[in-house]
Amino acid sequence: MTELAEGYRVARSAAPVREQAVINLRNLLTSKYHPGDRITEAAVGELLGTSRTTVREALRQLEAEGLVEIVPGKGPTVAMVDEGDIRDLYEIREVLESFAILLFTERATADERARLANAFGDLEKAHESGDAPQVLAAKQIFYDVLFEGAHNNAISTLAQRIYWRVARVRLASLSAERIRVGIEELRIVHRLMESGQGQKAADAYAIHMQNARDAAVEAVKRFR
Structure with a gap:
């Protein structure tokens, strides 16, 4: 496992996994990704150490916050800002x-x-x-x-x-x-x-x- 992956993995603790995934994914998108970058659920799930279902739920939360755009036919991307x-x-x-x-x-x-x-x-x-x-x-x-x-x-x-x-x-x-x-x-x-x-x-x-x-x-x- 890479050092990058280790730094973003979700810990097994009392806090809900989905909540941790949202926090860690939010940090990941704002530090390692750029506006317009495509987000691959499988790759993010590997980095976070969670299922693709959890990643998908976290992405929906970040879409509501304006950090992610989910475009039909393209999938999730980091939201652009002009x-x-x-x-x-x-x-x-x-x-x-x-x-x-x-x-x-x-x-x-x-x-x-x-x-x-x-x-x-x-x-x-x-x-x-x-x-x-x-x-x-x-x-x-x-x-x-x-x-x-x-x-x-x-x-x-x-x-x-x-x-x-x-x-x-x-x-x-x-x-x-x-x-x-x-x-x-x-x-x-x-x-x-x-x-x-x-x-x-x-x-x-x-x-x-x-x-x-x-x-x-x-x-x-x-x-x-």
């Missing part, structure tokens, strides 16, 4: 995440604020590495703490769905310069949050998201 999709999705991200920042500033506990500060510190360390996947992973932890401290489960659920739709594009858009500028933008946001200036932090974050959207649009153009 410039219009990216602009739409980033506009929603801007609204949701800016609101989460405002809510966090108003509602977060002292422990949640400390955890966010630690998460941002880890994000800065990831930035120093210059490794885009590491930066994205650290950012996700930052967002997890942010959403938890906003105390609004709906924001977290919606934001996570959008995250997976744009995961591949986000990775492609993170040039060394964009990583540097993005960290500087988030540093301003975090400082405003720490000082209790929720609305200013949300406004600064909106600017950060607009710049991230522009970088993502350019990344989509390179996929052509």
Whole structure:
């Protein structure tokens, strides 16, 4: 068995196999596949260590999430995203995440604020590495703490769905310069949050998201 296959195999645990398959397949599609790539159920089943029936059920779930397109006569493929999709999705991200920042500033506990500060510190360390996947992973932890401290489960659920739709594009858009500028933008946001200036932090974050959207649009153009 290859190292790649080993990394995505479904474990035999208390969690339902189908649920694990959805999670592992979602990670697989956004890290190893590209938009438009065909998905072969047999090959994916071998990678995940599950039956083709389980793979088929997981694909249906990811189709509902917008990650997979099932075309008659062609089978499942990784969903394509165009410039219009990216602009739409980033506009929603801007609204949701800016609101989460405002809510966090108003509602977060002292422990949640400390955890966010630690998460941002880890994000800065990831930035120093210059490794885009590491930066994205650290950012996700930052967002997890942010959403938890906003105390609004709906924001977290919606934001996570959008995250997976744009995961591949986000990775492609993170040039060394964009990583540097993005960290500087988030540093301003975090400082405003720490000082209790929720609305200013949300406004600064909106600017950060607009710049991230522009970088993502350019990344989509390179996929052509």
